Amino acid sequence: MTDSTKTSSTGLEALTRAAAESDKAGARPVEKWNPPYCGDIGMKIRRDGVWLYQESPIGRIALVKLFASILRKDEDGKTYLVTPAEKVDVEVEDAPFLAVEMAVSGEGRNQMLTFRTNVDDVVTVDAAHPLRFQKTKPEGGLKPYVLVRGRLEALCTRAIYAELVELAKPEDAMGEVIGLWSGGLWWEIAASA
Structure with missing residues (x-):
């Protein structure tokens, strides 16, 4: 495992933990959060609704729903996963x-x-x-x-x-x-x- 892969994997795990802790059910208050931008960790939503992490499909629907609950599209037209502590890019092919x-x-x-x-x-x-x-x-x-x-x-x-x-x-x-x-x-x- 390369250092960049290790960092990205750790970033995904940290993001998952932060999302799970931010609230217990439904969409989170992402519009109220203003975390620092932390870059691109390789998240993508294909036009067929499949979520990918570093080009690999995320097969656990519970994880997809968790990420969907912290999704935000900003005025700049870009889509992000947002927690109280960080904001990362999500490439969206069509609609999330x-x-x-x-x-x-x-x-x-x-x-x-x-x-x-x-x-x-x-x-x-x-x-x-x-x-x-x-x-x-x-x-x-x-x-x-x-x-x-x-x-x-x-x-x-x-x-x-x-x-x-x-x-x-x-x-x-x-x-x-x-x-x-x-x-x-x-x-x-x-x-x-």
Whole structure:
């Protein structure tokens, strides 16, 4: 084992300990923490939701959930794992979370769309948790995202996207504006500006 590998491994262990001690359940108050930046230890979240540490998948879901609870995206657009004592880089290929399950309650303007993520966050689409559609390149299709917390979003899986399309209704008399109701708001299925 090289010195740099030993340091990175120790860094991961220290980060895991600090995260576990910072709070016992759910997302931690990472927005309130202002630790020093400690660099890049090789954390990455692939677009398929798999977390990697130095290019090796993290197979323990409990560890992934722990890391997800201390994830923060700052105003600079970068994503970090944050504890009260340190902040390290996390490379995110697309969104840090995936929306893997959807529940629908109510109808019309009273409809509520609730998503569960791959790390068991549960959010209902409303003003605090907006739904947006991003145009993909180069094919020009749309990818739906829901805001989970802070600046962290969940990309809806293809199955969830198909469910959203099935639920979509025209809002205008001409049938040109298609979207969904949730949280008392209309969410147009179109590329976000």
